[in-house]
Amino acid sequence: xxxxxxxxxxxxxxxxxxxxxxxxxxxxxxxxxxxxxxxxxxxxxxxxxxxxxxxxxxxxxxxxxxxxxxxxxxxxxxxxxxxxxxxxxxxxxxxxxxxxxxxxxxxxxxxxxxxxxxxxxxxxxxxxxxxxxxxxxxxxxxxxxxxxxxxxxxxxxxxxxxxxxxxxxxxxxxxxxxxxxxxxxxxxxxxxxxxxxxxxxxxxxxxxxxxxxxxxxxxxxxxxxxxxxxxxxxxxxxxxxxxxxxxxxxxxxxxxxxxxxxxxxxxxxxxxxxxxxxxxxxxxxxxxxxxxxxxxxxxxxxxxxxxxxxxxxxxxxxxxxxxxxxxxxxxxxxxxxxxxxxxxxxxxxxxxxxxxxxxxxxxxxxxxxxxxxxxxxxxxxxxxxxxxxxxxxxxxxxxxxxxxxxxxxxxxxxxxxxxxxxxxxxxxxxxxxxxxxxxxxxxxxxxxxxx
RNA sequence: GCGCCAUUGGUGAAGUGGUUAACACGCUGGUUUGUGGCACCAGUAUGCAAGAGUUCGAUUCUCUUAUGACGCCCCA
Numbered sequence: 001x002x003x004x005x006x007x008x009x010x011x012x013x014x015x016x017x018x019x020x021x022x023x024x025x026x027x028x029x030x031x032x033x034x035x036x037x038x039x040x041x042x043x044x045x046x047x048x049x050x051x052x053x054x055x056x057x058x059x060x061x062x063x064x065x066x067x068x069x070x071x072x073x074x075x076x077x078x079x080x081x082x083x084x085x086x087x088x089x090x091x092x093x094x095x096x097x098x099x100x101x102x103x104x105x106x107x108x109x110x111x112x113x114x115x116x117x118x119x120x121x122x123x124x125x126x127x128x129x130x131x132x133x134x135x136x137x138x139x140x141x142x143x144x145x146x147x148x149x150x151x152x153x154x155x156x157x158x159x160x161x162x163x164x165x166x167x168x169x170x171x172x173x174x175x176x177x178x179x180x181x182x183x184x185x186x187x188x189x190x191x192x193x194x195x196x197x198x199x200x201x202x203x204x205x206x207x208x209x210x211x212x213x214x215x216x217x218x219x220x221x222x223x224x225x226x227x228x229x230x231x232x233x234x235x236x237x238x239x240x241x242x243x244x245x246x247x248x249x250x251x252x253x254x255x256x257x258x259x260x261x262x263x264x265x266x267x268x269x270x271x272x273x274x275x276x277x278x279x280x281x282x283x284x285x286x287x288x289x290x291x292x293x294x295x296x297x298x299x300x301x302x303x304x305x306x307x308x309x310x311x312x313x314x315x316x317x318x319x320x321x322x323x324x325x326x327x328x329x330x331x332x333x334x335x336x337x338x339x340x341x342x343x344x345x346x347x348x349x350x351x352x353x354x355x356x357x358x359x360x361x362x363x364x365x366x367x368x369x370x371x372x373x374x375x376x377x378x379x380x381x382x383x384x385x386x387x388x389x390x391x392x393x394x395x396x397x398x399x400x401x402x403x404x405x406x407x408x409x410x411x412x413x414x415x416x417x418x419x420x421x422x423x424x425x426x427x428x429x430x431x432x433x434x435x436x437x438x439x440x441x442x443x444x445x446x447x448x449x450x451x
Numbered sequence: 452g453c454g455c456c457a458u459u460g461g462u463g464a465a466g467u468g469g470u471u472a473a474c475a476c477g478c479u480g481g482u483u484u485g486u487g488g489c490a491c492c493a494g495u496a497u498g499c500a501a502g503a504g505u506u507c508g509a510u511u512c513u514c515u516u517a518u519g520a521c522g523c524c525c526c527a
Contacts, residue, residue, distance in 0.1 A: 001500085001501090003500090003517070003518060004518085005518095006517085006518065006519090049527085052527085053527060057525065057526080057527090058452085058524075058525050058526090059525070059526075059527060060527095062452065062525090063525070063526080063527085064527095079527060080527040081527090082527075083527085110527085112526085112527080114525080114526085115452080115453085115522095115523090115524095116519085116520090117520080117521060117522065117523090118520080118521065118522085120526085126527095193523085193524070196524090204525090204526095209523090210523095257526090257527090258525075258526055258527065259526095259527060277521070277522085278521090278522070278523095279526085281526090284526095284527095306527080334485095334486080334487095336485055337485090365479090366479095366480085366485090366487090367485060367486055367487070368480095368483095368486085368487050368488090369478095369479080369480095369487085370486095370487080371486070371487030371488070372478095372487060372488075373487095374487085375487080375488070382486090382487095384485075384486060386485080386486095396486095398486085405486090
């Protein structure tokens with residue numbers, strides 16, 4: 001049997017519905033904030049990621065999907081969204097557009113050649129947004145607020161926003177030096193990995209898991225103490241705007257992000273629900289004012305955010321957020337003989353065009369089997385087409401929940417369903433609980449249904 | 452890249468170096484020549500991830516590979 005590739009997933013059935021729902025919320029919120037959708041290629045020149053990510057980490061050397069195409073070009077499957085957006089911004093000369101800043105969002109699959117574990121696959125879906133062409137602290141706050149807003153619109157409550165500022169390049173460089181100076185005498189008190197990090201990426205020592213409780217880390221110099229006046233003012237403005245947006249956040253000096261190109265505001269949003277593995281960061285972002293120039297474009301200040309939808313979906317599940325997913329159908333048509341089958345075909349078409357979700361039998365199975373199928377599909381109504389009834393211009397329609405059966409005129413079926421299904425919906429809202437909820441003693445919904 | 456554990460029908464799974472691989476759910480059919488969900492009956496893995504090895508004999512032991520789960524590195 002041919003299996004799917006390691007760390008990739010087939011998404012179908014209910015999962016696919018949840019996925020599409022999440023996408024629809026993203027689209028809706030982005031529209032309100034006036035971010036336009038951008039779709040860039042899944043493949044890019046390998047060099048793009050080398051230039052953006054740099055070679056200081058393992059990312060480029062061993063965690064991307066690289067290949068050489070038939071023309072001998074070095075190609076990489078995009079591991080993240082920002083580089084492609086910035087490349088597109090430069091290549092299409094969007095920087096010349098009069099309406100800067102450009103506010104865009106993307107939503108698509110990314111590929112990372114990593115060992116899969118909890119919350120981490122090789123193929124992942126991320127959405128994210130970028131503001132290109134403005135250094136205004138309002139942008140920083142808006143991006144964070146927008147991210148929070150999407151989580152809230154989806155019904156997620158248990159999240160925590162961590163922010164920090166790395167300052168401008170000068171501040172950042174100075175801080176880095178101070179950090180090395182601070183840790184160097186105590187190098188033997190740190191774990192093996194941290195010894196490696198000291199020269200390579202000292203900022204990452206701060207969020208080491210092994211040494212997390214080490215007082216050495218708690219007393220380490222903080223980025224914020226090394227900000228120059230300008231950077232500090234800027235960070236304060238970001239916080240002011242966040243307060244105006246009523247975003248709750250925490251300043252966490254250990255948020256450093258992995259890549260060199262970040263400066264000023266950096267932030268992460270983590271899920272606080274229990275049950276997450278070690279990777280509980282839903283999304284993160286920051287300001288990358290130097291990147292555009294680094295890629296050969298004009299000096300353009302930018303900020304962005306990205307969120308893995310897989311983890312987001314996990315968070316929604318762990319929090320048992322009820323999503324408006326339709327899993328039911330309105331009507332299932334049953335039949336026995338061929339004449340009735342033809343009528344089922346005709347009627348299903350009519351009702352579908354009238355806006356109802358209708359399905360019918362395809363394998364000429366027994367009525368018993370057809371009723372079972374109707375249950376599996378969670379049909380709200382069933383109708384057994386009967387030649388005698390049809391000749392009398394009548395149809396017998398059954399509420400599949402109450403089992404009440406009514407004979408109505410065929411001409412009235414649309415009107416009938418319309419009325420019944422609308423009242424039915426109201427009933428369901430009254431209950432509004434998932435199966436699991438009702439068997440749960442801690443259910444706070446006071447529902448009276450008996451799933 | 453490193454480590455640890457796992458992989459048995461449609462699903463959840465039990466199990467053993469040696470005849471027909473439990474049990475449950477599901478599914479299909481029947482009892483009921485056109486009204487299901489209950490009940491009863493019958494059917495439902497020539498095979499235990501793939502390949503190789505040890506053995507008289509392997510689903511069971513060994514190795515390799517693949518995939519899954521979790522952790523490390525890394526985290527865009």
